[in-house]
Amino acid sequence: MYEGAVQDLIDELGRLPGIGPKSAQRIAFHLLAAEPVDVERLAATLQRVKAEVRFCRTCGNVAEAEECRICRDPRRDATVICVVEEPKDVVAVERTREFRGRYHVLGGAISPIEGIGPDDLRIRELLSRLEPDSIREVILATNPNIEGEATAMYLARLLNPLGVRVTRIASGLPVGGDLEYADEVTLGRAFAGRREMPV
Ligand SMILES: [Zn+2]
DSSP, X not given: OOOHHHHHHHHHHHTSTTOOHHHHHHHHHHHXXXXXXXXXXXXXXXXXXXXXXEEOTTTOOEESSSSOHHHHOTTSEEEEEEEESSHHHHHHHHHHTOOOEEEEEOSSOOBTTTTBOGGGTTHHHHHHHHTTTTOOEEEEOOOSSHHHHHHHHHHHHHHGGGTOEEEEOOOOSOXXXXXXXXXXXXXXXXXXXXXXXXX
8 A cells, every 4th residue: 555664664563452443543643653762762762662571470470580579478378379361460469459469460361262272371370379378278370261161161171170179250241242341340250259260
């Protein structure tokens, strides 16, 4: 549609999640019209996030050091682990202020359609945390959709024989929804109402 660099920018923006062709075009022309200093700041921020942000070696959350802020915090209960799919879900649960334990980020959910199996998720890393940290409860807070439920079921079957209490957050959450879009009250209640997961 457009020449060279402008079309490249529209194509790159269009590859981002939630950005359709029209939005990509609108953002591209916004950037073209913007002050050079603003565009440079955006470009520098993009480069900095890739250079500086990594994933916590313990829980898989985003971190700016070897371990994330939550894993380094001695006031957080290290005997309870909340398992979530993505770092953005950590933020969603933190917003509820219901949870004072630690997290484990799987990096996705089991999805046969997308070819994602248990080996593609950080499940081995989760198992390796159970023994040394003497975990007494694992809360499964994967998304309340088909993939999230399948992942929770898989983990419950895996963890139950190991003698750790396995709970699933209650739904009160919209089925088919996404943790990050739930309001604090709904997600907070879902947390408070968690129960043993039947296997
Ligand atoms: Zn961490």
